[in-house]
Amino acid sequence: MATILVVDDELGIRALLSEILSDEGHTIELAENAAQARQVRESLRPDLVLLDIWMPDVDGITLLKEWQASGQLTMPVIMMSGHGTIDTAVEATKHGAVAFLEKPITLQKLLRAVEQALVRPGQRLAAAVPAPGPRDAAALPRSFVNGGSLAAAVLPPAAAPIPAGPRPEQSFDLDRPLREARDAFEKSYFEFHLAKEGGSMTRVAEKTGLERTHLYRKLKQLGVDLSRNKRGTS
Numbered sequence: 001m002a003t004i005l006v007v008d009d010e011l012g013i014r015a016l017l018s019e020i021l022s023d024e025g026h027t028i029e030l031a032e033n034a035a036q037a038r039q040v041r042e043s044l045r046p047d048l049v050l051l052d053i054w055m056p057d058v059d060g061i062t063l064l065k066e067w068q069a070s071g072q073l074t075m076p077v078i079m080m081s082g083h084g085t086i087d088t089a090v091e092a093t094k095h096g097a098v099a100f101l102e103k104p105i106t107l108q109k110l111l112r113a114v115e116q117a118l119v120r121p122g123q124r125l126a127a128a129v130p131a132p133g134p135r136d137a138a139a140l141p142r143s144f145v146n147g148g149s150l151a152a153a154v155l156p157p158a159a160a161p162i163p164a165g166p167r168p169e170q171s172f173d174l175d176r177p178l179r180e181a182r183d184a185f186e187k188s189y190f191e192f193h194l195a196k197e198g199g200s201m202t203r204v205a206e207k208t209g210l211e212r213t214h215l216y217r218k219l220k221q222l223g224v225d226l227s228r229n230k231r232g233t234s
Contacts, residue, residue, distance in 0.1 A: 034058035
């Protein structure tokens with residue numbers, strides 16, 4: 001898993017992204033302005049930066065240009081904005097951004113953009129692709145503005161991973177009280193999806209249609225061991 005720096009002046013955005021990405025197994029560092037972002041980038045050398053454009057004092061594009069000019073853009077940067085345009089996305093790519101997320105950021109777009117940005121070969125390829133000029137906005141892949149990467153536009157799609165986890169076919173002892181039989185089924189059901197999603201509570205909640213708080217309470221009630229399926233960190 002990766003160390004990800006989230007830079008945004010809105011506390012709610014920082015908290016939300018931190019919760020989602022931490023649940024995916026990543027280590028999250030937070031900064032509310034450019035000054036804090038510089039300090040974290042210098043001391044921790046994050047694997048990825050999620051950088052908001054509209055911030056007080058120094059905006060995200062200016063900070064991105066600064067890192068590029070000083071040779072400090074050694075990590076992929078995903079830009080974020082609630083007021084982004086295609087011209088803003090083009091400007092970001094010119095200075096090294098690998099993706100652009102429009103707010104409000106959906107779970108699927110966030111996870112897809114982070115996954116693509118952390119693919120090392122893709123980073124090198126994206127750096128080698130000539131940046132589009134101001135008149136080349138129409139040539140920019142449409143998917144880029146919603147979290148896609150330039151690398152993904154030219155790389156062949158990776159083979160779909162084989163889902164891990166227990167076999168979906170299971171037998172249950174039905175010669176027991178209804179409550180016990182139901183609990184046994186629900187426990188197996190949630191253990192299957194936890195294993196399949198690598199222990200990601202965010203993905204399991206989405207898959208099963210439960211709110212995260214309800215899901216946590218349900219798993220605790222059923223005695224599901226959450227640590228067994230949790231993704232390891234690297």
